[in-house]
Amino acid sequence: MLTLHTAPFQGISQADWSAKAADLSSRVPTLSDPEIRTAVEELVASIEDAHTDVEWPYPSPFHLLPLSFYWFDDGIYVTAAAPQYGNLLGGMLTTVGQTDINDATITLTALVAHDNQQWVKHRIPLQELTNADFLFGTGLIGSIDSVPLQVQAASNGVVSATIQTFYDLELPKQTPVFQGAPPLYMQYPNKNYWATIIDGGATIYFQYNNCYEDPNQPSADFFQQLDQMQSQPGVQRIILDMRNNSGGMATILAPWIDEIAASPFNQSGRLYVIVGRATFSAAMEATNHLHDRTAAIFVGEPTGAKPQFELREGDFGLPYFGIGSSYSQGIESANDSDNTLTPDIVTGLTFQQYMNGDDPAMDAILAIPAPSN
Numbered sequence: 001m002l003t004l005h006t007a008p009f010q011g012i013s014q015a016d017w018s019a020k021a022a023d024l025s026s027r028v029p030t031l032s033d034p035e036i037r038t039a040v041e042e043l044v045a046s047i048e049d050a051h052t053d054v055e056w057p058y059p060s061p062f063h064l065l066p067l068s069f070y071w072f073d074d075g076i077y078v079t080a081a082a083p084q085y086g087n088l089l090g091g092m093l094t095t096v097g098q099t100d101i102n103d104a105t106i107t108l109t110a111l112v113a114h115d116n117q118q119w120v121k122h123r124i125p126l127q128e129l130t131n132a133d134f135l136f137g138t139g140l141i142g143s144i145d146s147v148p149l150q151v152q153a154a155s156n157g158v159v160s161a162t163i164q165t166f167y168d169l170e171l172p173k174q175t176p177v178f179q180g181a182p183p184l185y186m187q188y189p190n191k192n193y194w195a196t197i198i199d200g201g202a203t204i205y206f207q208y209n210n211c212y213e214d215p216n217q218p219s220a221d222f223f224q225q226l227d228q229m230q231s232q233p234g235v236q237r238i239i240l241d242m243r244n245n246s247g248g249m250a251t252i253l254a255p256w257i258d259e260i261a262a263s264p265f266n267q268s269g270r271l272y273v274i275v276g277r278a279t280f281s282a283a284m285e286a287t288n289h290l291h292d293r294t295a296a297i298f299v300g301e302p303t304g305a306k307p308q309f310e311l312r313e314g315d316f317g318l319p320y321f322g323i324g325s326s327y328s329q330g331i332e333s334a335n336d337s338d339n340t341l342t343p344d345i346v347t348g349l350t351f352q353q354y355m356n357g358d359d360p361a362m363d364a365i366l367a368i369p370a371p372s373n
Helices: 016-030 033-046 083-088 099-108 117-126 132-137 219-230 252-262 280-291 349-358 359-365
Strands: 067-072 077-083 094-096 146-152 158-164 193-198 203-208 239-243 270-274 297-300 310-317 324-331
Touching: 033 132, 067 349, 077 083, 077 094, 077 099, 077 349, 083 158, 094 099, 099 117, 132 146, 158 203, 193 219, 203 219, 219 239, 219 252, 239 359, 252 280, 270 280, 270 359, 297 359
Parallel strands: 203 239, 239 270, 270 297
Antiparallel strands: 067 077, 094 146, 146 158, 193 203, 310 324
């Protein structure tokens, strides 16, 4: 890390980091594997570079919960569960082990390599809260085999449960709490990119979920179709949705951004970009270009990456546990020096809005009349 990372000590001094590393090394003989994994995760995260993180092997060595969580504006809720824990669906998480959820998230934040609290809100429900090794390693629970927790149910009652954990490849299928007609942003989560015309033909909705080639549709073919949509009579604006995009290859979207920057869509009211807590890495780079080079109006939540983020360069292996670490070299160029990009129109999402199939970001955009020729 000291020789590869160009600026490794932004969140902690080199002396303090070296002392933490030496302390961990001295304690390893007395620690369990989950405690060692947790301590390594915390040590790397203390650098405070979201692109410098522990790379764990596949399949995962962790004991995992058969639950899914999401951090809504009004709390962390159970959004999917294995059938045996169906009584937890839609419940707001209140306690992990014996610890209040607010204190638990503070404890788990130390394990998250992050630029800002938005990435913490993205990561903790997705990874740390479902990882019994980390919950045990931070002292929140007493065993990696099961996790006691409590939720506040929709009926206002408290439901307690002890959740059996599973290895990655043994996890049972989960049932989602949302069973309604999905809004646009939920319709094709497994497509890297897709688009449709909405709003009576006036608006293109283009969702960009992943900065990689889609194995089912080469990006060249997709962007050719998108160009055809953009040239259709009556199309007045484009909505680009990158709220769920955590990165990949910047080269996928770059030619389209060049095209849009030189097109009639580069005018106020003709280009909207939805971003959020998961907007990160190559998606953040695309966001920067759209922010700095176009008249795009940004909607949604603040981004999980800072605009001037450290650029991921590569990985190096560690001698034990089959793990490695990523590292950064260089800084992304952007005009915004804040620790997040805050949208022009900020919208959140409550659990009830989620259950209703609402999309406040899209609602805010579509409430603005499309410009006329």
